[in-house]
Amino acid sequence: EAQVTQNPRYLITVTGKKLTVTCSQNMNHEYMSWYRQDPGLGLRQIYYSMNVEVTDKGDVPEGYKVSRKEKRNFPLILESPSPNQTSLYFCASSLKHPSYNEQFFGPGTRLTVL
Amino acid sequence: AQKVTQAQTEISVVEKEDVTLDCVYETRDTTYYLFWYKQPPSGELVFLIRRNSFDEQNEISGRYSWNFQKSTSSFNFTITASQVVDSAVYFCARTGANSKLTFGKGITLSVRP
Numbered sequence: 001e002a003q004v005t006q007n008p009r010y011l012i013t014v015t016g017k018k019l020t021v022t023c024s025q026n027m028n029h030e031y032m033s034w035y036r037q038d039p040g041l042g043l044r045q046i047y048y049s050m051n052v053e054v055t056d057k058g059d060v061p062e063g064y065k066v067s068r069k070e071k072r073n074f075p076l077i078l079e080s081p082s083p084n085q086t087s088l089y090f091c092a093s094s095l096k097h098p099s100y101n102e103q104f105f106g107p108g109t110r111l112t113v114l
Numbered sequence: 115a116q117k118v119t120q121a122q123t124e125i126s127v128v129e130k131e132d133v134t135l136d137c138v139y140e141t142r143d144t145t146y147y148l149f150w151y152k153q154p155p156s157g158e159l160v161f162l163i164r165r166n167s168f169d170e171q172n173e174i175s176g177r178y179s180w181n182f183q184k185s186t187s188s189f190n191f192t193i194t195a196s197q198v199v200d201s202a203v204y205f206c207a208r209t210g211a212n213s214k215l216t217f218g219k220g221i222t223l224s225v226r227p
Contacts, residue, residue, distance in 0.1 A: 058214055102164070
């Protein structure tokens, strides 16, 4: 089944404890992206990747890192999480840039930073 | 940043009513793309439509229709004869030359039986 998977789905952690949220797609998509969703703010793009080893900042990259060593994986790294990073995170992928192709979203990861 | 504005935050209608969700965007690009996504209560995001800036034709898909007007920088979404299953948060989004995908804040639509 074609899908975008994220793990974990739910995570409660403490300030400063490094964490990684994994994202994987099995559709051989070139474009992958991370978003955070906050009440009243909609979805905001954190980072995106046009292809392997090519990443770029979205609108809210501060406090996050990403890597794209393989086509299928695009992990989101929080080196030192803070409470303002408590949010619902979505990973997404599309064959090429989403201007040209439908973007498929993962199920979301709800992160709470205490 | 080139914003996407969804001025309506919450809309409540009774089943079978028609409802229009507004979307206004800012852009300095000649070529850009506009989107609508649906987020039902289960939380997943579902793609509804993509429209490029050169195609101002309105589109209809079943009970859904979209009205794209470059003159007013708007890309409005109408649901005809709404149903309870249409209850969701709806996001409008745009992308342009900088490759970033910018979403509006979303409109929560509640359709009551």
